[in-house]
Amino acid sequence: xxxxxxxxxxxxxxxxxxxxxxxxxxxxxxxxxxxxxxxxxxxxxxxxxxxxxxxxxxxxxxxxxxxxxxxxxxxxxxxxxxxxxxxxxxxxxxxxxxxxxxxxxxxxxxxxxxxxxxxxxxxxxxxxxxxxxxxxxxxxxxxxxxxxxxxxxxxxxxxxxxxxxxxxxxxxxxxxxxxxxxxxxxxxxxxxxxxxxxxxxxxxxxxxxxxxxxxxxxxxxxxxxxxxxxxxxxxxxxxxxxxxxxxxxxxxxxxxxxxxxxxxxxxxxxxxxxxxxxxxxxxxxxxxxxxxxxxxxxxxxxxxxxxxxxxxxxxxx
Numbered sequence: 001x002x003x004x005x006x007x008x009x010x011x012x013x014x015x016x017x018x019x020x021x022x023x024x025x026x027x028x029x030x031x032x033x034x035x036x037x038x039x040x041x042x043x044x045x046x047x048x049x050x051x052x053x054x055x056x057x058x059x060x061x062x063x064x065x066x067x068x069x070x071x072x073x074x075x076x077x078x079x080x081x082x083x084x085x086x087x088x089x090x091x092x093x094x095x096x097x098x099x100x101x102x103x104x105x106x107x108x109x110x111x112x113x114x115x116x117x118x119x120x121x122x123x124x125x126x127x128x129x130x131x132x133x134x135x136x137x138x139x140x141x142x143x144x145x146x147x148x149x150x151x152x153x154x155x156x157x158x159x160x161x162x163x164x165x166x167x168x169x170x171x172x173x174x175x176x177x178x179x180x181x182x183x184x185x186x187x188x189x190x191x192x193x194x195x196x197x198x199x200x201x202x203x204x205x206x207x208x209x210x211x212x213x214x215x216x217x218x219x220x221x222x223x224x225x226x227x228x229x230x231x232x233x234x235x236x237x238x239x240x241x242x243x244x245x246x247x248x249x250x251x252x253x254x255x256x257x258x259x260x261x262x263x264x265x266x267x268x269x270x271x272x273x274x275x276x277x278x279x280x281x282x283x284x285x286x287x288x289x290x291x292x293x294x295x296x297x298x299x300x301x302x303x304x305x306x307x308x309x310x311x312x313x314x315x316x317x
Contacts, residue, residue, distance in 0.1 A: 001099075001132060001134075001135055001138040001156040001157055001158070001160050001192065002027075002030055002099050002156055002158075003030060003135075004135040004136075004138040004139040004142075005097065005138050005139065005142050005154070005156060006027075006030045006031065006034060007139065008138075008139040008140075008142040008143055009021065009034070009067065009142055009146075010033075010034050010037065010038070012142070012143060012146055013034070013037075013038045013041050014037075014038075016065070016146075017040075017041065018063060018064050018065045019038075019041055019064075019065050019067070019146065020041050020042070020043070020056075020059055020064045020065065020066045020067070021034060021038075021041065021042050021043075021066075021067045021069060022042075022043045022044075022045055022052050022055060022056055022059075022066060022067070022068050022069065023042075023043075023044050023045070023052075023068075023069045023070065024044075024045060024046070024047060024048065024049045024052050024068070024069070024070040024074060024075065025044055025045070025046045025047045025048075026069065026070050026071055026074075026099075027069055027099070031069070043055070049068075049070055049074050049075055049078045049079040050078065050079040050081075050082050052068050052070075052075070052079065053068060053075075053079045053082035053083055053086060053087060053094070053096075054082050054086055056068050056087065056092075056094045057082075057086040057087045057090060057092045057094055060087070060092035060093040060094050061090060061092055064093065065093045065095070065146055066092075066093060066094050066095065067095045067096075067097055067146075068094065068095070068096050068097060069097045069099070070097075070098065070099070071098065071099045071100045071105065071112070072098065072099075072100045072104070072105055072111075072112045072113070072114040073098075073111075073112070073114050073116075073117060074098075075096050075097065075098050076096060076098055076114075076117045076120065076121060076153070077116070077117065077120065080120065083096065083124070083151070084124060087151050088124050088125060088126070088127060088151050091126065091149070091150050091151070092150070092151065093149060093150065093151075094151050094152075095145050095146065095151070095152045095153075095154060096121075096151070096152070096153045096154065097154045097156065098114060098117060098153070098154070098155050098156065099156050099158075100112070100114055100156070100157070100158055101114050101117070101131060101155040101156060101157045101191055101192065101242065101243075102114060102115060102157060102191065102192070102193065102242030102243060102283070103115075103242060103277075103283045103286040103287065103290075104157055104158035104159065104192075104283055105158075106280060106281050106282055106283050106285065106286045107280050107281060107282065108280070109280050110276045110277055110278070113276070113277055113286075114155070115242070115243050115244050115272055115277075116243070116244050116246075116247075117153075117155060117243070118131065118155065118190075118219055118241070118243050118247075118248045118249060119243070119244065119246060119247025119248045119251070120247075121153045121220075122219055122220040122247075122252065123247070124151070126150055126151070127150070127151045127152065127153055127220065128145060128148055128150070128151070128152040128153065128173060128218070128220060128221070129152075129153045129155070129218070129219040129220040130144075130145060130152065130153065130154050130155065130173065130217055130218050130219070131154075131155040131157075131190045131191035131192075131217060131219060131249075132154075132155075132156065132157075132160075132191070132192075132217050133160070133161050133177075133189065133190070133191060133192060133193075133194030133195075133215040133217060134160045134161040134162070134163055134164070134192075134194060134195075134215075135160050135163055136163055136164075136169075136171075137171060137177070137215065137217050138156060138160070140171035141154055141171065141173075141217060142154065144171060144172075144173050145173070148173060155191060156192075157191050157192025157193070157242070158192070158283060159192040159193070159195055159283055160192045160194075160195065161192065161194035161195040161197075161198055161215075162195065162198070164179070171217075173218050173221075174218045174221040174222070174223060175218070175223050175226070176188070176214045176215065176216045176217070176218075176223040176226040176227075177214065177215040177216075177217060178212075178213070178214060178226070179198075179213040179214070179215055180201065180211065180212060180213040181212055182205075182210040182211040182212035182213070182234060183210045183212070183233065183234055183235070184209045184210040184211065184234060184235050184305050185204070185209060185210075185211055185212070185234055185235055185236050185237075185238060185301045185304050185305050186211075186212040186213075186214060186230035186234045186236070186237050186238070187200070187201060187211060187212070187213055187214070187238045187239075187240060187297065187301060188214040188216050188227065188230065188237060188238070188239050188240070188253065189213075189214070189215060189216065189239070189240035189241065189249075190215075190216045190217065190219055190240075190241050190249045191241060191242055191243075192242070193240055193241065193242045193287070193292065194215055196240070196287065196292070196293055196294040196297060197213065197240050197294075197297055198213070199294035199314075199315060200294040200295075200297035200298040200301065200315065201213055203294070203298050203312050203314060203315055204298060204301055204302075206312075207307070207309055207312075209301065209302070209305055209307060211301065212230060212233075212234050214226055214227075214230065216249065219249050219252055220252070222252055222253065222256055224256050224260065227253060227256055227257070228260060228262050230264075231257065231262050231263070231264045231265075232262075235265050235266065235304065235305050236264055236265050236266030236267065236268075236304035236305060237253070237264045237266070237267050237268075237304070238267075238268050238269075238270060238297065238300050238301050238304055239253050239267075239268075239269050239270065239271070240270040240271075240292070240297055241269075241270070241271050241292075242272070242287065242292055243271060243272060244271060244272045244273075245269050245271035245272060245273050248271055249271075250269030250270075250271050251269075254267070254269075266303075266304040266305075267304075268300045268301075268303065268304055270291070270292055270296055270297050270300050271292065272290050272292060273290075273291075274290075277289070277290060293315075294315045295311045295315040298311055298312075298315055299311060
């Protein structure tokens with residue numbers, strides 16, 4: 001996803017001198033070419049994310065479209081006050097890019113687990129929150145937030161769903177992407193965990209459970225229409241995220257249902273529970289350990305439709 005973001009941003013920077021990228025002393029392997037090609041549209045502020053956000057806001061208020069770039073929690077939680085008081089309050093054209101959503105940097109421990117960022121960023125007024133599921137969505141999201149006024153948050157994952165044919169797809173902020181039709185259950189996911197969702201859906205379909213898949217790449221604003229349709233037309237809803245259950249994507253969906261007075265037949269959230277992870281390891285290991293893997297998604301969908309079926313061996317770690 002990171003490469004898709006940088007490649008599309010370079011295309012935008014070439015045609016639009018207002019595009020500006022600031023890094024917090026990271027991304028040398030992928031940003032060197034961008035910096036060399038667009039030296040007047042690129043700045044490394046060092047390990048100083050709070051300063052990075054203040055500089056970005058100042059540049060934005062002078063007419064630039066500024067992308068800030070760092071890993072995990074560093075461009076969000078570390079400089080939350082500057083995001084809130086500087087960028088958001090002034091409705092500046094600052095686009096915050098976090099590389100490594102969820103357990104992407106799992107071997108580095110809980111300080112690098114970005115598992116509360118969605119709930120925190122969506123709590124800020126008028127912030128667009130985007131978490132692509134594959135590299136096509138990542139590239140399209142980059143262009144879409146560049147054109148969208150105000151503060152946007154782009155959450156990129158180290159993992160991504162396999163790239164599917166997207167020639168007929170249209171990326172629209174605030175509109176979910178319907179990947180598969182189905183009538184028994186809807187699985188709505190956000191972020192790179194979409195790859196696990198696709199594996200679970202294949203297994204569900206193989207035992208006769210018709211599964212609708214929604215890639216909800218925009219968490220704020222949500223696509224209420226797609227979610228309400230799923231309530232009316234399928235037997236239940238499962239939300240999936242590599243993020244805490246508290247205030248995250250599933251919470252946002254539940255809020256929409258309650259406030260819209262729409263009740264799904266059944267509703268489950270596949271998300272992280274029980275506080276910080278005390279484990280380190282690969283993203284795949286941590287997904288299994290915290291029940292957000294394909295097998296957990298499969299089990300949750302079976303529970304929603306009342307289907308008593310053990311997890312197939314193809315989904316077991």
